[in-house]
Amino acid sequence: MKVIYHVDESEKWNLTLTNVSNMLTVYKQEGVDYQLEVLANSIAVKAYAEEELKDKMQMLANDGVEFAACANALRSNQIEADQLHSFVHVVPAGVVELAKRQSEGFAYIKP
Amino acid sequence: MKVIYHVDESEKWNLTLTNVSNMLTVYKQEGVDYQLEVLANSIAVKAYAEEELKDKMQMLANDGVEFAACANALRSNQIEADQLHSFVHVVPAGVVELAKRQSEGFAYIKP
Amino acid sequence: MKVIYHVDESEKWNLTLTNVSNMLTVYKQEGVDYQLEVLANSIAVKAYAEEELKDKMQMLANDGVEFAACANALRSNQIEADQLHSFVHVVPAGVVELAKRQSEGFAYIKP
Numbered sequence: 625m626k627v628i629y630h631v632d633e634s635e636k637w638n639l640t641l642t643n644v645s646n647m648l649t650v651y652k653q654e655g656v657d658y659q660l661e662v663l664a665n666s667i668a669v670k671a672y673a674e675e676e677l678k679d680k681m682q683m684l685a686n687d688g689v690e691f692a693a694c695a696n697a698l699r700s701n702q703i704e705a706d707q708l709h710s711f712v713h714v715v716p717a718g719v720v721e722l723a724k725r726q727s728e729g730f731a732y733i734k735p
Numbered sequence: 736m737k738v739i740y741h742v743d744e745s746e747k748w749n750l751t752l753t754n755v756s757n758m759l760t761v762y763k764q765e766g767v768d769y770q771l772e773v774l775a776n777s778i779a780v781k782a783y784a785e786e787e788l789k790d791k792m793q794m795l796a797n798d799g800v801e802f803a804a805c806a807n808a809l810r811s812n813q814i815e816a817d818q819l820h821s822f823v824h825v826v827p828a829g830v831v832e833l834a835k836r837q838s839e840g841f842a843y844i845k846p
Numbered sequence: 847m848k849v850i851y852h853v854d855e856s857e858k859w860n861l862t863l864t865n866v867s868n869m870l871t872v873y874k875q876e877g878v879d880y881q882l883e884v885l886a887n888s889i890a891v892k893a894y895a896e897e898e899l900k901d902k903m904q905m906l907a908n909d910g911v912e913f914a915a916c917a918n919a920l921r922s923n924q925i926e927a928d929q930l931h932s933f934v935h936v937v938p939a940g941v942v943e944l945a946k947r948q949s950e951g952f953a954y955i956k957p
Contacts, residue, residue, distance in 0.1 A: 627830075639743065639777055643750070646805075646829075646830060647830045647831055650827060684758075731833065731843070733830055733833050733843075
């Protein structure tokens with residue numbers, strides 16, 4: 625199963641991480657191959673430079689979940705690449721990533 | 736046409752039911768075969784144990800619309816299966832259902 | 847790349863237009879063939895009869911972005927077709943358009 629989660633509001637981060645965690649629990653129990661990505665754009669990229677949810681994200685990253693940040697959103701929010709948690713990778717445009725992944729067969733979930 | 740609606744905020748229930756109803760009107764007029772599902776997770780599962788929207792949901796269920804509830808969300812909101820409206824079925828994890836349905840060709844709509 | 851954006855809240859218009867604009871920048875730079883549509887339903891159709899975002903929309907429309915309005919939502923908000931910006935076209939039901947486009951291979955993005 626291939627799934628991309630889209631977060632563009634800060635208040636949706638907790639729900640998103642819970643969603644991903646619940647999904648992982650099932651896929652691991654059932655031995656399902658998975659490719660999971662969380663794409664943050666707009667104001668939601670700020671969480672990638674803050675401590676609050678870092679540990680939760682890190683645990684999911686350890687299970688193979690990819691965390692992507694929109695470069696346009698980083699610029700708008702004056703966040704430099706070296707402020708991001710180490711497990712975050714930057715994509716040029718968040719929405720381009722969302723469309724590309726769906727064209728590759730990823731399901732789209734917007735918590 | 737196969738479509739899954741995703742609701743995770745209580746305030747979005749009215750809009751979602753109106754959306755589903757508008758869609759049904761068109762598909763019935765045009766004789767389109769349809770498979771429609773509404774998946775509620777997070778706080779939105781509470782509406783499945785409340786009276787307010789029950790009749791509206793029941794009418795849609797009578798037209799074949801499936802209503803699904805996330806078991807994780809039911810637990811978090813301390814709702815037991817026997818409190819749910821009779822037409823609601825429970826799935827182990829809402830986001831797993833959303834991904835599975837999309838992999839089966841369902842369109843995804845988040846009102 | 848084929849992408850449909852869904853807007854049903856007035857406050858999401860600015861973000862949506864920025865998203866579409868960022869996407870266009872990339873697709874034009876990379877010479878990607880694109881078909882982009884913005885579908886507004888619910889209260890969000892009001893922006894199609896207001897001046898505030900008209901110029902931004904017009905610029906995107908000049909680049910081939912389609913702007914669609916849900917007829918049910920226009921009726922609910924008492925907006926007549928002749929009040930809409932010239933580049934907006936009306937579809938009978940917004941959610942039917944969203945499902946149809948996805949069945950045609952469009953990615954779905956809900957800002």
